[in-house]
Amino acid sequence: MGEAILKVEGLRKVYPDGTVGLKEISTSVKKGELISIIGPSGAGKSTFLRSINRLNEPTSGKIFIDGDDICQAKGTKLRKMRRKVGMVFQGYNLIKRSSTVQNVLHGRLGYMSSLKGGFGRFSESDTKMALEILARVGLEEQAFKRADELSGGQQQRVGIARAIAQNPSLLLADEPIASLDPASSEKVMSYLKMIGEEDGITTIVNLHQVDFAKQFADRIIGIKAGEIVFDGPPNELSDYTVEQLYK
Numbered sequence: 001m002g003e004a005i006l007k008v009e010g011l012r013k014v015y016p017d018g019t020v021g022l023k024e025i026s027t028s029v030k031k032g033e034l035i036s037i038i039g040p041s042g043a044g045k046s047t048f049l050r051s052i053n054r055l056n057e058p059t060s061g062k063i064f065i066d067g068d069d070i071c072q073a074k075g076t077k078l079r080k081m082r083r084k085v086g087m088v089f090q091g092y093n094l095i096k097r098s099s100t101v102q103n104v105l106h107g108r109l110g111y112m113s114s115l116k117g118g119f120g121r122f123s124e125s126d127t128k129m130a131l132e133i134l135a136r137v138g139l140e141e142q143a144f145k146r147a148d149e150l151s152g153g154q155q156q157r158v159g160i161a162r163a164i165a166q167n168p169s170l171l172l173a174d175e176p177i178a179s180l181d182p183a184s185s186e187k188v189m190s191y192l193k194m195i196g197e198e199d200g201i202t203t204i205v206n207l208h209q210v211d212f213a214k215q216f217a218d219r220i221i222g223i224k225a226g227e228i229v230f231d232g233p234p235n236e237l238s239d240y241t242v243e244q245l246y247k
């Protein structure tokens with residue numbers, strides 16, 4: 001069931017200083033899955049995530065998104081492919097002095113000419129869409145507040161809303177809850193899961209907290225020293241495997 005939205009073949013990343021970020025990663029991800037990547041610090045989780053939209057240039061390997069190899073894409077083609085990939089960051093990466101709704105509208109920039117986008121000229125339908133998305137993450141009341149007036153958990157929900165505004169087929173989140181308290185973390189993870197399910201968006205989340213991974217993910221991938229050492233549903237991740245992973 002379900003076609004692969006993402007297919008990774010022999011992905012390898014060696015940084016210019018010779019550090020091997022990823023040895024060899026091959027995997028395939030189905031539409032609508034919520035995957036959590038876990039593993040110790042320095043394992044390659046961020047390198048993996050950032051390679052998928054080539055924020056981080058792979059050394060070798062292939063990455064197919066909806067059947068197209070992003071590693072071969074250039075110019076307009078690359079831009080169009082990146083538009084399909086939403087990103088959520090640990091530090092939210094919001095424009096602090098802009099309103100919540102303006103931040104969400106930035107998710108639409110990939111669809112506009114740079115001239116229009118540069119002048120902040122968003123269409124009425126874009127604004128309406130942004131407000132609707134904010135309502136979906138429970139922030140309709142905060143739409144016209146400055147982003148830096150929101151709590152950390154709320155800011156991360158703006159981060160999710162901005163990514164959703166891009167209408168992505170794939171959502172990548174690198175430790176989205178690392179700066180949040182447990183209650184806010186749970187809320188952010190719940191919204192990620194809910195929106196992924198409702199919109200059929202495949203979501204890949206790097207997490208440090210194994211308990212959150214088990215609670216929310218359909219599938220867990222354990223990475224250690226640049227290689228996949230576990231890949232399965234949460235109920236197959238034993239305490240022993242977790243111990244080996246973090247050892």
Ligand SMILES: Nc1ncnc2c1ncn2[C@@H]1O[C@H](COP(=O)(O)OP(=O)(O)OP(=O)(O)O)[C@@H](O)[C@H]1O
Pocket residue numbers: 015016017019020021039040041042043044045046047048
């Ligand atoms: N720009 C870089 N230049 C050189 N080495 C790097 C660079 N970025 C990451 N690395 C190295 O690549 C390896 C994988 O790093 P990565 O950031 O992907 O790990 P991670 O699993 O995300 O760790 P963490 O849990 O701490 O975020 C590490 O050895 C790291 O030091």
Ligand SMILES: [Mg+2]
Pocket residue numbers: 045046047
């Ligand atoms: Mg990381």
